[in-house]
Amino acid sequence: MGILSLDFLILMTALVAVHYCLPVRFRWIGLLTASMVFYAGAGWHAIAYLGAVTLITWLGGLYMGRCRDKEKLALAQEDKATAYHTKKQRSYFLAFVVLLVMGGMAVMKYGHLLYGMIQSTYLAMTEGHKTLADWSLVAPLGLSYFTFQSVGYVVDCARGKADPESNPLKYLLFVSFFPQISQGPIMTYRQLMPQLLLPARFEPTVFVSGFQLAIWGCFKKLVIADRLAPVTSAIAIGFDMPGWIILLGVALYAVRLYADFSGGMDVIRGAARMLGIDLAENFRRPFFSMSVAEYWRRWHISLGVWFRSYLFYPLTTSRFGLSLSRGGQRIFGKKIGRTLPGVVATFIIFFLIGIWHTANWNAVVYGVYFGVLLSAALLLEPLFKKIRNRLRINIKAWWWKGFCILRTWGLILLAQYFAFTAGPKQGLSLLGATFQNWTFADAGATLTGLLEPLEWYIVLVALLLVLAVDLMIEFGADVNGKLAGGSFLVRWPVLIGLIVTVLVFGCYGAGFDAVAFLYTQF
Numbered sequence: 001m002g003i004l005s006l007d008f009l010i011l012m013t014a015l016v017a018v019h020y021c022l023p024v025r026f027r028w029i030g031l032l033t034a035s036m037v038f039y040a041g042a043g044w045h046a047i048a049y050l051g052a053v054t055l056i057t058w059l060g061g062l063y064m065g066r067c068r069d070k071e072k073l074a075l076a077q078e079d080k081a082t083a084y085h086t087k088k089q090r091s092y093f094l095a096f097v098v099l100l101v102m103g104g105m106a107v108m109k110y111g112h113l114l115y116g117m118i119q120s121t122y123l124a125m126t127e128g129h130k131t132l133a134d135w136s137l138v139a140p141l142g143l144s145y146f147t148f149q150s151v152g153y154v155v156d157c158a159r160g161k162a163d164p165e166s167n168p169l170k171y172l173l174f175v176s177f178f179p180q181i182s183q184g185p186i187m188t189y190r191q192l193m194p195q196l197l198l199p200a201r202f203e204p205t206v207f208v209s210g211f212q213l214a215i216w217g218c219f220k221k222l223v224i225a226d227r228l229a230p231v232t233s234a235i236a237i238g239f240d241m242p243g244w245i246i247l248l249g250v251a252l253y254a255v256r257l258y259a260d261f262s263g264g265m266d267v268i269r270g271a272a273r274m275l276g277i278d279l280a281e282n283f284r285r286p287f288f289s290m291s292v293a294e295y296w297r298r299w300h301i302s303l304g305v306w307f308r309s310y311l312f313y314p315l316t317t318s319r320f321g322l323s324l325s326r327g328g329q330r331i332f333g334k335k336i337g338r339t340l341p342g343v344v345a346t347f348i349i350f351f352l353i354g355i356w357h358t359a360n361w362n363a364v365v366y367g368v369y370f371g372v373l374l375s376a377a378l379l380l381e382p383l384f385k386k387i388r389n390r391l392r393i394n395i396k397a398w399w400w401k402g403f404c405i406l407r408t409w410g411l412i413l414l415a416q417y418f419a420f421t422a423g424p425k426q427g428l429s430l431l432g433a434t435f436q437n438w439t440f441a442d443a444g445a446t447l448t449g450l451l452e453p454l455e456w457y458i459v460l461v462a463l464l465l466v467l468a469v470d471l472m473i474e475f476g477a478d479v480n481g482k483l484a485g486g487s488f489l490v491r492w493p494v495l496i497g498l499i500v501t502v503l504v505f506g507c508y509g510a511g512f513d514a515v516a517f518l519y520t521q522f
Helices: 008-020 024-040 044-076 080-125 141-157 168-176 189-197 204-236 244-272 293-300 301-317 320-334 334-359 361-390 398-416 423-433 443-450 453-474 478-486 486-505
Strands: none
Touching: 008 244, 024 044, 024 189, 044 080, 044 141, 044 168, 080 141, 141 168, 141 189, 141 301, 141 423, 168 189, 168 398, 204 244, 204 361, 204 443, 204 453, 204 478, 204 486, 244 398, 244 423, 244 443, 293 301, 293 361, 293 398, 301 320, 301 334, 301 361, 320 334, 334 361, 361 398, 443 453, 453 478
């Protein structure tokens, strides 16, 4: 069941009707029931895997809580030996749970690659006379999202940042809350669980703002992202096309990815808001970023926060990080030495983010590219600052901001060559072809060969509308809130116009799969 399917619409309508009729303290039961109905569409294999992860991390959280209580009691009684032993037990068990759950995710996502390697080795050993039996795994819907969220819960219980949930059904709701399970955002137990157990009471303005946000997400997904899908797919393999068309295709892919993912997030956050639940913002207008680091702080925000909280800080403050800092200070000096743990941790994180996206060599290139770029930025920032000061550059000047945004766009687009092609060789070939054949003689025919003129006009108008709204929000305007709480005579014409636009100009039917979001596969 996709979040743009008719089944989801029926489920949401029924849930909203029931949700606000139930007493507040019992609404979590309705949310859990809806979550199980939603996830049932993924098949019993997915439900079984989700149940196993839920059980393991729920028991792990309980054990973490008991260990912390035992440790506190031992410290209060000045029994340092028991406290130390208990802390060790907690650390070992935490590592076991994290490795078990994350290892399960790795097998589900990358098991086919391992099987392929084993098959190749076996064929070589038997000189091609024997093959292994076919074997495949289908990754459950939203595998990465509920894995990260549940692992974060166990770690927070171990750190004392979350109290273990004693009720397994309530914890199951936290892991499987249906609007967010397919694409995120990834939230912590403290952020989400109180809202699930005691959702906000019905507020007409909040409900309308949630509905508006969901429709806006549908607009971005159906009118822009799905309309651009065949264009970017054709250009991804179009080495014989003019260079400017290839560059346009790469830029349109970046736009399509943003419209697809942020559109899905808007639908999810809007649906949750209609139920009185506020999910974390996952996109903050990333294409206005003035640096690649800022871009990643604005793009898939919850994933970046998760990696910073559960990997970056532990790495930089661990024995490894401290040893790296001391060794770096002895060899390179204090400034670089102090920065070195952050540089290494940044590279590791972006390498992992790369291979998280998909299981191929392009993902490795993608992760290494951003890892090197951001690690180098950390090391060279003092030098860049000195150069800016010596040149007396006003970093608040409009021309400097414009230059930084264009520079960031260039660096982001370079990575997209490896994001929407099948392998590094294809990505490099496409990059090389970009600098060839910049002829505009048959520009009109080339463009209309990819998309009908009317379709291009629809895309252009839709993109200008999204740009206008994003600009207003970037400069501090609460567009959704003001529209939801504004005049009836303004709100409803705008809302009806948006609904009609989605219904008329959205991409449906043969050739379009409105349910298939790009990030659902992760």
